[in-house]
Amino acid sequence: MKLATWNVNSVRAREARLLRWLEAARPDVVCLQELKVTTEAFPFEVLRAAGYFAAVHGQRTYNGVAILSRVEPQDVERGFGDEGDDTQARLVSAQVGGLRVASAYVPNGAEVGSEKWSYKLEWLRRLRAWLDRRFAQTDPLALCGDFNVAPEARDVCDPAAWEGSVLTHPDARQALQDVRAWGLVDAFRLHHEEPGFFSWWDYRMLAFPKNKGLRIDHIDLSPSLAGRCSAAAIDRNERKGKQPSDHVPVVVELDV
């Protein structure tokens, strides 16, 4: 199974590129983030024609997440289902082909110390609580998405320049580590040790041509799936050409 995650930064603005990429990469399952569209206005028909079902948790203007799958997703769950804030569409999960897949759009956090920053850290705590509540470590689970955290210095183009940012702050890294301590493994790092692999480049300041990026999009696997992950890659080419997203797809191959 080929499983991917991609923050498309508006599914409507990216529709042509998404369809072209699906045709070229032929993934079985794709987690999308930042749809920026309501569930009602999601392009179900065009994706169905391309061979994909969709489990969608949409929202107007901001956020919005989905799971595309060649087999029909079952048991779709939207949000955490906890007592916390439920106004931002940032999590959808579903059963696809024998495993549980989650598409997550972790809050960016805006600025360290801001209300949005607190919301980001709290959201990551809720994510860990959701894992504790909903799954056993033996379950085949893939948590995919824009985590808005570069886990280590090797995931940052210029660690000194990015020190203390919302994407690299020790508190954000610790919050992600607390999520992963449930029993998740960063699939990309199973296959690549070296620095210089990025999944996001700012639209501004010629960040992509200068390769000033960060690796903030991740596919995290439960132990049983980690042992079945035969390859991982970042599709850097998708940042090239006209009207790219600021993020590119991350792809893994699972022997399931």
Add this chain to the structure above:
DNA sequence: ATGGTTGCTTAGCAA
């Protein structure tokens, strides 16, 4: 040098 760019929505916010 709190700059620069993109998307949604329509002037300002979010990233």
